[in-house]
Amino acid sequence: MSTQLWSAPYRPEPLDAAVSLPGSKSQTNRALVLAALADGPSRLHRPLVSRDADLMADALAALGAGIVRDAEHWTVTPAPLGQPLGAVTIDCGLAGTVMRFVPAVAALFDATTTLDGDPRARERPMGGTLDALRGLGVALDTPQGDRLPFAVHGTGTVAGGPLTIDASESSQFVSALLLVAPRFADGLDLRHAGERMPSLPHVAMTLDELRRRGVEVEEPEPARWIVRPGAVRALDAEIEPDLSNAGAFLGGVLVTGGRLRVRHWPTRTTQAGDRWRSIAVSFGAAVERDGDDLVVTATGVPRGVDLDLGDVGELTPVVAAVAALADGPSRLRGIGHLRGHETDRIAALATELRRVGCTVDEHDDGLTIVPGPLRSADLETYADHRMAHAAAVLGLAAKGTRVHDVETTAKTYPGFADDWERFAS
Structure with missing residues (x-):
């Protein structure tokens, strides 16, 4: 684990950005x-x-x-x-x-x-x-x-x-x-x-x-x-962009406001990250397709949400970060299994969101998040790439936020910190 602290970019103005994502x-x-x-x-x-x-x-x-x-x-x-x-x-x-x-x-x-x-x-x-x-x-x-x-x-x-x-x-x-x-x-x-x-x-x-x-x-x-026994046919396959990794950027525009274009969003996909289209709407954003791209427009003041994320638990850390900046309480449900992920994500999110000023209650199946006056902090990532994404989103709204071990994002997104800094600039 890196001992370096990464200074997360702060962005007080609305975004107008476009991103291309690595493969799923x-x-x-x-x-x-x-x-x-x-x-x-x-x-x-x-x-x-x-x-x-x-x-x-x-x-x-x-x-x-x-x-x-x-x-x-x-x-x-x-x-x-x-x-x-x-x-x-x-x-x-x-x-x-x-x-x-x-x-x-x-x-x-x-x-x-x-x-x-x-x-x-x-x-x-x-x-x-x-x-x-x-x-x-x-x-x-x-x-x-x-x-x-x-x-x-x-x-x-x-x-x-x-x-x-x-x-x-x-x-x-x-x-x-x-x-x-x-x-x-x-x-x-x-x-x-x-x-x-x-x-x-x-x-x-x-x-x-x-x-x-x-x-x-x-x-x-x-x-x-x-499953019937038989051959697995050889296939030259095109790998889709990773829509779960899109979550950090979508979370970014939800908390800053403005517009985000995600290039080459599949029209048909089984990826869990496709759920971000409806999650963004729940937070109050407008979502539309423009050719091959997905375009999200947000006010910068997310609404509080009540979401069952049981089928898409990997999206929870960034969803929780957006909820920390919402206009009211949020309830995230169906995610008890996240205690067995890269870290105990429920306990980790509760700890880090309290660190930035939220009131957080842990439940057997999830979290209740009540936003408070936001403050900057040095945020832990627990060797968990999704926790690092969540910390980056919080940093956009809390000047002076620093993140331990942002390099853990290399698990699924090498170069994330550099791409994030360009996105937030």
């Missing part, structure tokens, strides 16, 4: 997994180049995939599943997609794959992944219970078939299994049994990516998915 982390890492399991080489156009994507590419390369990375394109040659690999070591960093997706991929290889990650990664829940692998007959070494580090003893094949899991803590447990299910001998008939599953748009993205590659997937009833 969620789509990049799903495309990488499917390309590594495909029936031929695939090319990813404009993938996200970030720590999370690099960790995924490195993990798949360790399992035998060939990955050639150029500035605008990554070419992926599938890994030969039957080839014995011996011992493999995977660094998950703090990437949820790596620590949840790669164990299921590793089960398909004749290898003992040991996975570990950053200190905080050892605190993130992994029970859904490990229970699922056990249910599929995969042998594991789990010295830390349901946490990293652990080892997957793959034999080169997984039978598949019916499986029931509890994915209440993370939809990534479901996506991990769906991505590899076509390569199971009998496919997969997967059910979620438990409380409400968060982040459903991410499961929709997984299903969309499977179908684009010719995989047969059925959803006969809610919380049940049937």
